[in-house]
Amino acid sequence: MKQLKLSLKVDKIKQTQYTGGNICVTSCGKYIFCIYGTNVNLIDIETGCTKHSLESEEEEITCICLSPDDKHLITAHKNLLLKQWDNWNQFETNDNSSIKTTTKCTRTWKAIHTAPIHYMAFDSTSTLLATGSSDYTTKVWDIQAQYCTHNLKGSTGIIRSIVFHPDIQAKQQIITGSEDGKIRVYDLNTSKIDACLEGHFSVVTSLHYVKTSDLYDKLLSSSRDKVLIMWDLINFTKLRTVPVYESIESVLIDSSIIPNQENRFVITMGNEGLLKIWDLKTSKNIYTQNNSDSLKINKKKSNELDQVINQGLYNSKTNTLFLVTSDQMIVFVRISPQLIEKILENNLGEMKGLFDIYKQYIGDHGEILDMQYCDLEEKYLAVATNSEFIKIYDLNTWDCKLLKGHTDLVICLACYMDKKESYLASSSKDNTIRIWKFNCELNTFECILVSQGHSQDVGALAFSRLGLEFLVSGSIDTTIKFWRIKKNENFKMDAEVTLKAHEKDINSVHVSPNDKLVASGSSDKTVKIWDSATGATLGVLRGHKRGVWCVQFSPVDQLLASSSADSTIKLWSLGDFSCVKTFEGHNTSVLKVYFLNHGTQLISSATDGLIKLWNIKSNECVGTFDEHEDKVWALNVSKDENRFVSGGADGKLIVWKDVTGELYEEELEKREEILLKEQELENYLKEKKWKKALGLAILLNKPFRCYEIIKEILQSDPTEDMSNKNTKGRQDLENTLLKLRDDQIKSLLKYANDWNTNTKFCLIAQIVFELILRNYPPEFLVDNTNSEFAPKLIEQFLPYTERHNARLSKLAQQIMFIDFAWQNMKLEDKNINK
Structure with a gap:
């Protein structure tokens, strides 16, 4: 076990x-x-x-x-x-x-502006900063001198793009683009407009100086009016207009990628989600990225805005183009300058490797609804969020790939894996089920099947366990479908059985380890057991007071676990369909439950963000983990049960590691270390190395052991009285204390303070205090790291000392009275004898 x-x-x-x-x-x-x-x-x-x-x-x-x-x-x-x-x-x-x-x-x-700033730009020297605002003005700031140098007015729209002259020391010039579609060229020496370039009819999204024969005498502008314009900055005239047929947000000019290029091509990024190369001389599109790499979403509702590229930044050192999309995704694209030159020379069409999307980061993946490991090595995790995409995360780098196909939010995922292949099933609010095949060599997914049959959202999926034989789906339409899978030349899936299973939404389905049974949990508070071959009802499990969120078969026993909105987890016997155990500990709805450790434990998650570990035998919670801040909808366990993943409404995706073994090993090491030190302590005592013995006892934080060592030092000569101030034992103790470090002395004072509270140990406590205060100045008690050390120590020590002194004084009086009575008795005896 x-x-x-x-x-x-x-x-x-x-x-x-x-x-x-x-x-x-x-x-x-x-x-x-x-x-x-x-x-x-x-x-x-x-x-x-x-x-x-x-x-x-x-x-x-x-x-x-x-x-x-x-x-x-x-x-x-x-x-x-x-x-x-x-x-x-x-x-x-x-x-x-x-x-x-x-x-x-x-x-x-x-900022002096009267409205928020929407765009900022530095000059090439990192000295001047320009801020463009929705108050229609642009201000220039000297970062080093820390003051505003220019207030540029004249615009009639919000400033959306700004660019300094590349050689700002040679030419004091700045250009701004605004929402009114106009481009204004300012002379920083006079703060006046040299020219107003009119040609665009929408927001000017980007501006780029273009170099010709060592002079930056041209300007390239892009706009949402679907054109690029090349301007002459000497005569302030329009040189060329290139229609690009899409709203452009960013432009990458040729000289950034290939040095010494002069106005040959540009790369545009816009609302189609594709990178396009345009020949500026012929105004033709000479290359368009493959549609499969498009970042555009096919929305179910046509009135929704398409996903667009909001920003594009190029880094020449890493040869990477960073694309930012409207749904907070950052895409990393590696560009091949060699292939671009070939295209320019031969005007080639489709060419692989020109734009290589090698990494994608999701800035905000929203609410996580479900997740599944989707490869045998458990390196990749499929995640369903409040999005039409299925996100495939590389757990080592957090690189994310998107599976496109569904036209509405993906709700549920299920995965089947064996040694040869891996399949992922997904269901959505578009009422469809999609089957994706995972290519292990290329780490890619391909949609091989789309099935329709449910009339409403499909919220539960489960594959057969022994082989890829069937798939079970449950829907808000209260029906369960058994889909028979046929793996011939063409992958097919037919709904063989459709059952009106529950009265309300079906939240979970699960298949038994032998594929003979199927369990379903519903918002109607019941769990039902079905025959997977015929679809017959074998049992109805009643007992939950609210809807059932999750059902799971035990991997080894004839048991079924169910979690409910009534904040309980129940174990059911598959023999007589009775409830055998109820786990209470969550205070809110329990959303997920899984068996662990050969069916001896459970792990569960709830709407309060807590994850709990349960011991089935003792019926108790053995661990509670609080990292989520909202509902934990998704929970999954690796095959070796050493890693767990959880995700919820707080947008957190957490990978957990089982550290029970590590903690156990650490505890064993600590025990072994303590045993070794205790043996070392005994050796010091036998050798009468008092200083080392006392120091080691303080290190082990054993006050009573320190007491015994001090007592042994004082009683080194049994014939001597410890209360006598001139004994050899006291001298040995004093010499030992003087060899201890300051921190050890302070620890000993704290121990002595505790000993002083007990009449049995107060004598040695008083001796320790006396010897320390005799050999150390009062300033020693003032601890800089803890200003309350000395006051508290003295405050606690004095009352008990006074009590001990009063007790001893009273005892001395009683002894004197007894002695007086005894002497009188002796005198009376003498008189009687006479």
Whole structure:
């Protein structure tokens, strides 16, 4: 029998890291700054963990900006304050876990704007900062001198894009784009508008200086009016208009990717979720990313906005393009300059590897509804959230792949794995069930089947256990369907049996280990047992006072576990369908329950965010773990039962590790260490090495052992009286105490203070205090680390000392009275004899 699991430890946490807005990438390409409410998180790209958190008590952040030299990070807040963080990189990490520290900002100042700031930009020297606001003005700040240098007016729309001249020392120029579709060129020497470029009819989303023959004499602008425009900055005229047929949010110019390119091509990013390459000379689209890589969602409701790319940032050191989408996803794309040159030369069409999406991070995955391990190595985790996508997480790097297909929220997942293949089933509010096949070599999923049959949301799924023979589904329409799986040339799945199973929503279904039974739990407070072959009802389990959320068969016994909204877990006998045990401990609805440890334990999760471990034999809770802040909808267990994953409404995805064995080993090591030290202590006593013996007893925190050692020192000569101040034992004790460290002496004083409360031990306590106070000055009692040490010690020691003194004085009087009476008795005897 395995050891009972008693303790779980958080191994990894994936939680909300990004809540929207722009991001910044460090020049080394290793870290990303992203907005999280009122804070800014620094994310390590390699591990996906939050390495640092810049915490602010101000209102929410509207935008952030990082200087080119990575020294200054500026945050703009809704309350019109600007904060400067210069020491954001002062943090230390020991491992790849999530480590958050707090760094105070170096400067806070009012932005002078009368409305929130929506865009900020630094110049190439990291000296000047421009802030564009919805009050239609742009202000320029000298970061080093700490004052506002320019107040640029003239715009009639919210400022949405700003760019400084690349060589700001040679030419004092700044260009802004606004929602009125106009581009304004300002001379920083005069703070006046040199030109107003009119050509766009919607928001100007990006501006880029273009270099020609060592001069930045051209400007490329993009807009949501679906065109790119090349401008001549000498004559301030329009040179070329390129229709791109989609709203553009970001543009990547050719010279950023391939040096010494002159206006040959640009890469656009917009509302279609695809990267496109355009030839600026011919105004033609020469390459479009494969539709399978599109970040666009096919929504069920056509009136909803499509997912778009909100921002694109390119890092030349890592050759990575960072794409930010409207649903808080950050996509990492590696670009191949060699393939781009081939396309420019040969005008090729589709080409693999040009845009390689090698990593995706989900900034905010929302409420987690269900999760399943989806490979034999348990490296990948399929997660259903309040999204149309199924998210496949790499648990080592938190890289996320999206499975697209459903047109409404995915509710439930089920997985079947054997040595050869792995299949994932998903159900959604679109009333469909999809089967996905996992390619172990390529780590990819392919949708091989879409089944329809239920009239409402499908909320429960379960595969057969012994082989890929059938799938059971339960729905809000109160029916259960048994789908027979046929693995021929074409994967097929037919609904052989449809049952009107319950009176209300079906929340959970589960298949027995031998595939003969199927259990279903419903909001009608009942659990039903079905014959998987015929669909016949074998038993109805009644006893819960509220709806049943989860049902699970025991892996070894004829038992079934059910968890309910009545905050209880019940064990049912499959022999007579009676309730054999009830587990009470949760105070809210129990959402998930699983058997552990060969059916000897249970693990459960509830709506209050608690996860509990139960011992079935003793019917008691052996562990409670509180890391979630809201309902824990999803809970799963690895095959070896050493790892657990949980997810809930708080957006946290937590990987737990069973540390029962580790704690047991640590306890054994501590016991062994204590035994060795106790043996060492005995050796010191035999050798009469009093100083070492006393020091070791203090280290082991054994006050009574210290008392015995001191008593033994004082009684080294049995003929001597301990109360005598001139004995050899006292001298030995005094010499021993003088050799101890200050911290050991203070520990001994605390022990003596406790001994003094007992008449039996007070003599030695008084001797210890006397010897210490005789050899140490009063200042020694003043502990700088604990100012209450001396007052408390003396306050507790004096009353007992006075009580002992009074007792001894009274005893001395009684002895004198007895002696007086005895002497009188002797005198009377002499007189009688005479």
